[in-house]
Amino acid sequence: MSKKICVIGTGYVGLIASVGLSDFGNEIIGVDIDKKKIEMLNNGISPIYEPGVERYLKRNLESGRLQFSTDIDKTIQDSEVVFIAVGTPPKDNGEADLSFVESVVKSIAKNLNSYKVIVTKSTVPVGTNRWIKKKINEFAPGKEFDVVSNPEFLREGKATQDFFHPDRTVIGYESERAKEVMFEVYRALNLITVPFVWCSLETAELIKYASNAFLATKITFINQMANLAETVGADINTIAKTMGMDGRISPKFLHPGPGYGGSCFPKDTMAVVQTGDKFGVDMSLISAVIEANDRQKDRMVAKLEKIVGSFKGKTIAVLGLAFKAETDDIRDTPAFNIVEGILQKGGKIHAHDPQAMDNFEKIYPQIQYCHSEFDALKGADAMVLVTEWNEYRNLNLRKAKELMKGSIILDTRNLLDPELAEERGFTYEGVGKG
Numbered sequence: 001m002s003k004k005i006c007v008i009g010t011g012y013v014g015l016i017a018s019v020g021l022s023d024f025g026n027e028i029i030g031v032d033i034d035k036k037k038i039e040m041l042n043n044g045i046s047p048i049y050e051p052g053v054e055r056y057l058k059r060n061l062e063s064g065r066l067q068f069s070t071d072i073d074k075t076i077q078d079s080e081v082v083f084i085a086v087g088t089p090p091k092d093n094g095e096a097d098l099s100f101v102e103s104v105v106k107s108i109a110k111n112l113n114s115y116k117v118i119v120t121k122s123t124v125p126v127g128t129n130r131w132i133k134k135k136i137n138e139f140a141p142g143k144e145f146d147v148v149s150n151p152e153f154l155r156e157g158k159a160t161q162d163f164f165h166p167d168r169t170v171i172g173y174e175s176e177r178a179k180e181v182m183f184e185v186y187r188a189l190n191l192i193t194v195p196f197v198w199c200s201l202e203t204a205e206l207i208k209y210a211s212n213a214f215l216a217t218k219i220t221f222i223n224q225m226a227n228l229a230e231t232v233g234a235d236i237n238t239i240a241k242t243m244g245m246d247g248r249i250s251p252k253f254l255h256p257g258p259g260y261g262g263s264c265f266p267k268d269t270m271a272v273v274q275t276g277d278k279f280g281v282d283m284s285l286i287s288a289v290i291e292a293n294d295r296q297k298d299r300m301v302a303k304l305e306k307i308v309g310s311f312k313g314k315t316i317a318v319l320g321l322a323f324k325a326e327t328d329d330i331r332d333t334p335a336f337n338i339v340e341g342i343l344q345k346g347g348k349i350h351a352h353d354p355q356a357m358d359n360f361e362k363i364y365p366q367i368q369y370c371h372s373e374f375d376a377l378k379g380a381d382a383m384v385l386v387t388e389w390n391e392y393r394n395l396n397l398r399k400a401k402e403l404m405k406g407s408i409i410l411d412t413r414n415l416l417d418p419e420l421a422e423e424r425g426f427t428y429e430g431v432g433k434g
């Protein structure tokens with residue numbers, strides 16, 4: 001039977017959960033403190049760029065199964081299941097900031113007018129769900145509820161696809177009653193035989209961190225190998241491709257680049273190290289990954305400076321600002337390091353990104369934003385490819401050469417064909433190509 005659900009927080013995760021769960025036939029109210037977001041969503045407009053999301057948004061709004069509201073109290077009272085999907089950003093010491101979660105927990109406790117299942121979708125450190133349970137028991141003694149941990153694994157840019165066809169769904173739970181409710185919430189996924197992992201709260205919480213820490217490690221591993229390949233005259237693309245042929249390794253996440261960014265890997269690796277510290281368990285491997293990734297980001301600036309010479313008085317075209325393609329998300333993007341590095345040393349920037357310029361401009365209003373990649377290249381001394389947008393893969397190098405003043409390319413994602421770039425008169429530098 002379909003469920004009445006509220007999803008608190010309508011950001012990248014909460015919005016996808018809202019449209020996805022309503023598409024599964026549930027009645028959903030998405031709640032946010034951001035009035036503008038709620039107004040846009042009720043008008044069928046997505047506040048974020050995520051391919052395909054508006055189609056699901058409109059379809060489910062029209063069906064009447066999906067609504068959005070800022071009235072958190074009433075929405076909780078009317079729901080049987082409450083999903084928490086608010087942000088858990090890093091504090092200065094790397095620990096996850098649970099203040100948004102805590103504020104939602106207080107609202108839930110205040111409005112616990114009947115049995116409810118409280119589902120944590122936000123990425124939270126081990127022990128948080130048990131802490132939520134304790135807090136609600138303190139604020140609303142004697143009330144009936146269950147707590148479930150249901151971490152999210154979606155990838156921005158492929159979020160709808162990932163929500164409807166996940167590799168697995170993880171549910172940490174303690175009571176059979178909550179298990180039955182979650183089974184109904186995800187009935188549609190059960191029907192298409194998605195593997196369900198039913199486990200303890202702590203196991204579910206740690207599965208999420210272990211997965212992200214592993215992926216961050218894999219990226220960092222190939223980045224360091226790329227740096228070595230570059231120095232000894234080997235080709236990382238052939239190395240990565242061949243490594244990936246080994247079934248034990250798999251070719252995924254073996255693409256060298258400017259260092260991982262985004263809203264998850266940097267903060268989740270820091271949080272896992274903090275959790276290790278808290279419980280006195282050695283997490284030195286993950287600490288090393290964090291440090292190596294920071295160095296990789298800085299290495300890109302150093303590489304650029306080496307081929308450009310001094311940045312002073314030079315114009316650099318930065319192509320790509322989002323932390324990866326198919327998103328407008330700029331949280332912890334490697335573009336920050338590159339832009340900052342150029343500006344600090346007196347360079348000028350022409351920037352382009354198909355989706356992320358508005359977000360980037362809020363942080364760097366002083367650089368010039370361009371309507372197209374070619375506008376950005378006009379008069380530039382060098383170009384740096386930072387995000388792997390498809391349109392940059394097929395960049396018209398003949399046209400680029402005519403528009404640019406200089407002839408330098410730093411391709412931090414190995415998108416272009418080095419031989420073709422050189423044929424067109426460029427000095428080309430990729431990552432891991434000796």
Ligand SMILES: NC(=O)c1ccc[n+]([C@@H]2O[C@H](COP(=O)([O-])OP(=O)(O)OC[C@H]3O[C@@H](n4cnc5c(N)ncnc54)[C@H](O)[C@@H]3O)[C@@H](O)[C@H]2O)c1
Nearest residue numbers: 009010011012013032033034085086087088100122123152
């Ligand atoms: N973005 C991803 O790719 C991704 C993937 C998996 C897991 N996660 C995790 O999911 C969580 C959410 O991430 P996100 O990227 O969607 O964050 P986000 O910043 O895009 O969205 C969070 C939303 O919560 C809202 N909010 C904050 N406090 C609120 C409150 N008290 N009541 C109602 N709404 C409130 C904010 O206004 C915002 O719209 C994080 O823990 C993150 O680690 C994110």
